[in-house]
Amino acid sequence: xxxxxxxxxxxxxxxxVARAGGMEDDPLLAALIVDRLEMRTADGxxxxxxxxxxxxxxxxNKLWFKTxxxxxxxxxxxxxxxxxxxxxxxxxWDLQAGVRRDTYQEPGxxxxxxxxxxFMGTAPYYFDVDTALFLGEDGRTSFRFKTExxxxxxxxxxxxxxxxxxxxxxxxxxxxxxxxxxETELGLRLRYEIRREFAPYVxxxxxxxxxxxxxxxxxxxxxxxxxxxxxxxxLRF
Amino acid sequence: MKNPLYFPSSQLISRRRFVTGLAAGGALLGLxxxxxxxxxxxxxxxxxxxxxxxxxxxxxxxxxxxxxxAMRTATAIGGSVPGPVLRxxxxxxxxxxxxxxxxxxxxxxxxxxxxxxxMDGVPEISYPGIRPGETFRYRFTVRQSxxxxxxxxxxxxxxxxxxxxxxxxxxxxEPNPCDxxxxxxxxxxxxxxPDSVYAKLKKLSHYYNFNERTVGDLIxxxxxxxxxxxxxxxxxxxxxxxxxxDLSDVTGYTYTYLMNGRTPxxxxxxxxxxxxxxxxxxxxxxxxxxxxxxxxxxKMTVVAADGQDIQPVAVDEFRIxxxxxxxxxxxxxxxxxCVFAQAIDRSGYAHGTLTPDISxxxxxPPFDPLPLLSHKDMGMRMxxxxxxxxxxxxxxxxxxxxxxxxxxxxxxxxxKRESAMPGMQPMEGxxxxxxxxxxxxxxxxxxxxxxxxxxxxxxxxxxxxxxVHVPTEFGPHVAMRTENPQYRLDDPGAGLRNNGRRVLCYxxxxxxxxxxxxxxxxxxxxxxxxxxxxxxxxxxxGVKYADAEPxxxxxxxxxRITFVNDTMMNHPMHLHGMWSDLETGDPKAIPxxxxxxxxxGSKISYLVTADAMGSWAYHCHLLYHMAGMFRKVVVSEEGx
Ligand SMILES: [Cu+2]
Numbered sequence: 001x002x003x004x005x006x007x008x009x010x011x012x013x014x015x016x017v018a019r020a021g022g023m024e025d026d027p028l029l030a031a032l033i034v035d036r037l038e039m040r041t042a043d044g045x046x047x048x049x050x051x052x053x054x055x056x057x058x059x060x061n062k063l064w065f066k067t068x069x070x071x072x073x074x075x076x077x078x079x080x081x082x083x084x085x086x087x088x089x090x091x092x093w094d095l096q097a098g099v100r101r102d103t104y105q106e107p108g109x110x111x112x113x114x115x116x117x118x119f120m121g122t123a124p125y126y127f128d129v130d131t132a133l134f135l136g137e138d139g140r141t142s143f144r145f146k147t148e149x150x151x152x153x154x155x156x157x158x159x160x161x162x163x164x165x166x167x168x169x170x171x172x173x174x175x176x177x178x179x180x181x182x183e184t185e186l187g188l189r190l191r192y193e194i195r196r197e198f199a200p201y202v203x204x205x206x207x208x209x210x211x212x213x214x215x216x217x218x219x220x221x222x223x224x225x226x227x228x229x230x231x232x233x234x235l236r237f
Numbered sequence: 238m239k240n241p242l243y244f245p246s247s248q249l250i251s252r253r254r255f256v257t258g259l260a261a262g263g264a265l266l267g268l269x270x271x272x273x274x275x276x277x278x279x280x281x282x283x284x285x286x287x288x289x290x291x292x293x294x295x296x297x298x299x300x301x302x303x304x305x306x307a308m309r310t311a312t313a314i315g316g317s318v319p320g321p322v323l324r325x326x327x328x329x330x331x332x333x334x335x336x337x338x339x340x341x342x343x344x345x346x347x348x349x350x351x352x353x354x355x356m357d358g359v360p361e362i363s364y365p366g367i368r369p370g371e372t373f374r375y376r377f378t379v380r381q382s383x384x385x386x387x388x389x390x391x392x393x394x395x396x397x398x399x400x401x402x403x404x405x406x407x408x409x410x411e412p413n414p415c416d417x418x419x420x421x422x423x424x425x426x427x428x429x430x431p432d433s434v435y436a437k438l439k440k441l442s443h444y445y446n447f448n449e450r451t452v453g454d455l456i457x458x459x460x461x462x463x464x465x466x467x468x469x470x471x472x473x474x475x476x477x478x479x480x481x482x483d484l485s486d487v488t489g490y491t492y493t494y495l496m497n498g499r500t501p502x503x504x505x506x507x508x509x510x511x512x513x514x515x516x517x518x519x520x521x522x523x524x525x526x527x528x529x530x531x532x533x534x535x536k537m538t539v540v541a542a543d544g545q546d547i548q549p550v551a552v553d554e555f556r557i558x559x560x561x562x563x564x565x566x567x568x569x570x571x572x573x574x575c576v577f578a579q580a581i582d583r584s585g586y587a588h589g590t591l592t593p594d595i596s597x598x599x600x601x602p603p604f605d606p607l608p609l610l611s612h613k614d615m616g617m618r619m620x621x622x623x624x625x626x627x628x629x630x631x632x633x634x635x636x637x638x639x640x641x642x643x644x645x646x647x648x649x650x651x652x653k654r655e656s657a658m659p660g661m662q663p664m665e666g667x668x669x670x671x672x673x674x675x676x677x678x679x680x681x682x683x684x685x686x687x688x689x690x691x692x693x694x695x696x697x698x699x700x701x702x703x704x705v706h707v708p709t710e711f712g713p714h715v716a717m718r719t720e721n722p723q724y725r726l727d728d729p730g731a732g733l734r735n736n737g738r739r740v741l742c743y744x745x746x747x748x749x750x751x752x753x754x755x756x757x758x759x760x761x762x763x764x765x766x767x768x769x770x771x772x773x774x775x776x777x778x779g780v781k782y783a784d785a786e787p788x789x790x791x792x793x794x795x796x797r798i799t800f801v802n803d804t805m806m807n808h809p810m811h812l813h814g815m816w817s818d819l820e821t822g823d824p825k826a827i828p829x830x831x832x833x834x835x836x837x838g839s840k841i842s843y844l845v846t847a848d849a850m851g852s853w854a855y856h857c858h859l860l861y862h863m864a865g866m867f868r869k870v871v872v873s874e875e876g877x
Contacts, residue, residue, distance in 0.1 A: 024864065025781055025864030029436050029439055059439070060713060088772065091712075091714075091717075091769050092478055092716075093713075122771070124475060124476040125476070152450065153451060153452050154451060154453075155451070196441060
């Protein structure tokens with residue numbers, strides 16, 4: 001995995017370096033985009049959620065990292081990491097392929113590894129889309145679709161509706177995931193861009209589990225249909 | 238966070254004054270008083286530093302400056318930002334010893350000056366550049382007169398202060414003698430490191446754009462036009478994922494606009510005696526900023542473009558692209574006048590005062606409305622009577638071969654007649670110009686004989702060739718290809734159309750002297766300006782400089798360059814070493830330029846006499862486009 005990453009990095013840097021008057025047209029750059037770093041209202045402890053991307057690369061080829069997860073009661077409850085090779089295939093779309101790993105804090109919950117392939121970009125009418133297929137061990141499959149839209153009230157005050165859907169090919173009782181559509185998330189966040197780099201926000205988030213996934217949650221006495229208020233910050237560098 | 242909006246701290250004062258000025262101006266209008274009233278202030282004039290003669294020593298060195306309230310290190314030529322005005326005389330041989338006192342390589346390029354390639358000052362093309370501690374001796378004979386400028390051609394040094402004016406006195410009688418003569422150099426300063434500006438644009442191309450379309454704009458539009466029409470109007474932009482507000486990549490959010498090195502809070506001052514004729518030599522030495530320039534209350538008579546005398550044309554306003562120059566003559570009455578240069582995206586301005594009395598200052602006018610790009614600026618086919626209708630967007634593959642009958646404001650009926658040439662088949666793109674493609678062309682058409690070949694339009698009237706999008710223009714690096722680009726010589730550009738003022742446009746430019754090279758073009762090269770704004774990638778024919786073969790001109794040939802702009806931005810294209818003879822309609826009065834704006838979604842043609850042997854740079858003069866939108870031109874006997 002690390003070797004793969006290093007090889008890809010090397011490939012990225014080896015491309016041509018002809019310059020116009022000492023100017024590098026396509027420099028190697030790195031970016032960090034913490035899309036969400038937020039506290040949600042919940043009974044007892046207020047969990048912290050994150051959803052962040054980082055990349056290093058050039059105009060058309062990048063190494064892309066994604067992570068999201070939940071931190072509760074002083075420990076990381078669950079977390080997901082992806083390492084992807086991202087290649088521009090269209091003016092607005094990147095094809096991304098790599099690996100994903102899910103980890104859980106709870107004893108007895110096994111880690112899950114996946115191969116990932118998906119598209120990330122901007123659809124017509126300015127919908128930002130991130131969607132992928134995942135292939136796991138033992139014939140497990142998963143699908144994810146995320147989209148968001150930005151309503152600009154002013155140049156700095158932006159309302160962002162977001163939608164996410166997760167589906168799985170078969171039941172995975174160990175991680176309490178059921179087959180079919182397992183989960184949808186509908187969010188509405190209002191952010192204020194103090195700077196491009198720093199934008200605090202407030203919002204609401206409606207999380208709903210379906211089918212077997214909902215049943216697993218019910219067995220545990222957990223919420224399967226939950227509306228939470230969120231407060232957080234978006235960062236980008 | 239002092240002021241979250243556009244204005245860096247030092248501009249706060251001027252902005253406040255600007256706002257009160259607006260209010261007061263409105264109130265005065267109500268009272269029937271002239272809005273061009275005078276404000277009594279104490280002012281001072283410090284003339285631009287100046288060097289004269291035929292031997293110059295110039296140091297390139299770091300200089301501490303403060304344009305925004307914060308100390309920054311600029312790179313300066315000759316000890317100031319801008320550098321000193323270099324005054325030469327036509328016919329003189331000038332020697333310039335330039336010493337690089339920076340820690341990095343540097344260079345000076347003499348913009349628009351016709352000289353031997355080794356003196357042109359472009360690293361890796363005309364010479365190796367000037368290493369730290371080294372002195373390079375430039376020496377050449379000045380074969381022209383007028384207003385020009387010089388700047389670094391190394392990295393982003395130009396952004397950090399390395400630019401200055403050149404004024405060349407003619408050997409013959411000056412056709413427009415004036416009592417006073419001022420250089421007015423416009424530029425853009427940022428406290429940020431240019432590398433960081435570039436990185437920000439690559440990561441988030443609208444980082445500096447705070448003019449984006451809001452929900453309020455949309456609601457206003459729906460109120461005005463109704464939902465259906467608004468939906469249709471917006472549809473193309475939305476499908477293309479393009480913005481009608483991409484006017485400037487870098488804006489007043491980070492830029493402080495300077496006039497002769499003066500910030501908006503100071504302003505530049507030029508004195509005159511009532512009744513005098515004053516010549517103002519406007520030079521746009523910006524890295525990225527187009528300016529709309531006017532002097533409320535004064536007609537400006539444009540007498541030269543890019544240093545070349547033109548038939549005088551009186552205007553109220555002109556747009557000056559990066560690297561262009563315009564000389565105007567004004568005859569102010571008793572009173573103070575504001576020389577107002579607003580950035581094309583209205584995110585800031587530079588200004589100065591023409592005044593008979595140093596204590597009189599003119600009011601700075603309010604900004605004009607934000608220009609909005611139109612379907613025209615996308616190069617879309619205009620369906621008559623269906624402006625709002627479903628403009629067939631044309632996806633990746635869409636292109637138009639049907640440009641032969643393209644109407645053209647500046648070109649006269651004759652052109653159109655000639656354009657309607659029968660039997661002109663669309664050529665495959667690679668054939669138009671095999672040299673750019675870097676691949677062997679099938680059935681090379683790179684040289685088209687003028688005789689018997691009806692493909693080439695007559696000199697002065699522009700191209701007859703079909704617009705062809707070559708295969709390299711397709712891919713993730715190119716977001717748009719124009720469907721139906723038009724000659725728009727009579728179009729002053731977005732934001733200046735029908736604004737109630739007489740605005741200069743390229744169709745107005747007629748050379749004062751007869752066209753020196755009256756030959757018909759022997760061949761034509763069509764170059765497409767391409768890019769992907771959201772990835773912040775720029776190229777020519779979809780090929781960036783790093784991957785491109787040089788363009789090859791045959792020594793002595795007369796050729797036509799036709800640019801097609803497949804982007805939503807203006808690109809000021811600059812050919813080194815040779816003139817760009819802009820085809821504005823009359824073959825006998827072709828204006829000679831060194832920098833030609835190619836408007837968004839348009840096409841434009843000029844003729845070039847390849848009379849300068851050697852290697853030359855050819856590029857977009859927007860500093861952050863340049864690395865990709867760049868070609869090396871090689872002029873040789875064989876032309877291969
Ligand atoms: Cu450009």
